[in-house]
Amino acid sequence: MSQHVLNWPDDLADAIRISPAEIPFRIGLMAAIKMFELGELSSCKAAELAKLTRGEFLEACARYHVSAFNYRDDEVEAELDADLKTLRAASP
Numbered sequence: 001m002s003q004h005v006l007n008w009p010d011d012l013a014d015a016i017r018i019s020p021a022e023i024p025f026r027i028g029l030m031a032a033i034k035m036f037e038l039g040e041l042s043s044c045k046a047a048e049l050a051k052l053t054r055g056e057f058l059e060a061c062a063r064y065h066v067s068a069f070n071y072r073d074d075e076v077e078a079e080l081d082a083d084l085k086t087l088r089a090a091s092p
Contacts, residue, residue: 025051029060037066 006027013020032050035041036057041049047057058068071079 032057033061033064033066036061036070039070039072043068043070 006024008023008027009015013023016026018026029050029052032041032046035049036043036046043057043061044054047054050057050060052060061068
């Protein structure tokens, strides 16, 4: 696994009301959530970046109001169309 050194202001922990020891985890989590939200990472890769299980990552997304269903509008429409076709084909 690669590593990156990151600097932050001395008063960051106070500003966001967490302990100084939590800062690296929080930064990693926020980066993972944002990249997932933008569609740059899958939920599995984002969870790996955040050092969480996939379930824990999806729970974190919910806490920060980021949908676990990360589809573009055209993808949602295509999924719904496919589901409707399947339902119509299965109906007598």
